[in-house]
Amino acid sequence: xxxxxxxxxxxxxxxxxxxxxxxxxxxxxxxxxxxxxxxxxxxxxxxxxxxxxxxxxxxxxxxxxxxxxxxxxxxxxxxxxxxxxxxxxxxxxxxxxxxxxxxxxxxxxxxxxxxxx
Amino acid sequence: xxxxxxxxxxxxxxxxxxxxxxxxxxxxxxxxxxxxxxxxxxxxxxxxxxxxxxxxxxxxxxxxxxxxxxxxxxxxxxxxxxxxxxxxxxxxxxxxxxxxxxxxxxxxxx
Numbered sequence: 699x700x701x702x703x704x705x706x707x708x709x710x711x712x713x714x715x716x717x718x719x720x721x722x723x724x725x726x727x728x729x730x731x732x733x734x735x736x737x738x739x740x741x742x743x744x745x746x747x748x749x750x751x752x753x754x755x756x757x758x759x760x761x762x763x764x765x766x767x768x769x770x771x772x773x774x775x776x777x778x779x780x781x782x783x784x785x786x787x788x789x790x791x792x793x794x795x796x797x798x799x800x801x802x803x804x805x806x807x808x809x810x811x812x813x814x815x
Numbered sequence: 816x817x818x819x820x821x822x823x824x825x826x827x828x829x830x831x832x833x834x835x836x837x838x839x840x841x842x843x844x845x846x847x848x849x850x851x852x853x854x855x856x857x858x859x860x861x862x863x864x865x866x867x868x869x870x871x872x873x874x875x876x877x878x879x880x881x882x883x884x885x886x887x888x889x890x891x892x893x894x895x896x897x898x899x900x901x902x903x904x905x906x907x908x909x910x911x912x913x914x915x916x917x918x919x920x921x922x923x924x925x
Binding site: 729731735739740741742743746748753754756786788790792795800801802803804805806807808809811 | 817819844845846848850855856857858859860863865901903905911912913914915916917918
């Protein structure tokens, strides 16, 4: 496997279910990201991790719970979601950073299309 | 008003035409990214630039920091260029926090 992979690619879940999205990167990066892309809205950053530490939580509701056990893996745990949470969830990775002023190219996974019924 | 605005939102052209997509932003940035998203969702980074101009094949990206404006050009456009093109900026404080434009849907007809 190369690049950034995400599983599952499609997920349908009820509002009372608990599920997890998985992201894995094979690029040797130490920074990982979760993004949400809703229909007809710009991509939104959800979480950022740098060396397994969360550096950004973009006011995401607590029904989304990220986990970064190591620099290669990132999870998004989902529980009691709402229909408006239906969207494409994208994971990305990049080079790590020591200071916040430098921007690095991000490499995206194919996304998980989530439907909440 | 969004911090990152793209124009046009939709663009249809004939194969071979020269394409320009514009991006304006209102915040201080460390870099500007151009991304390509094909149907199905996958996103590919095309360019990351903080000044001047970059070229890759038929794609050219320019940025004017003083005017807070960037353009993406496609020369000799081809139907396989049909995709959504997204502009994103890395803000100065928290450069990894990308703020995205709404995207430009480009369709190239044969």
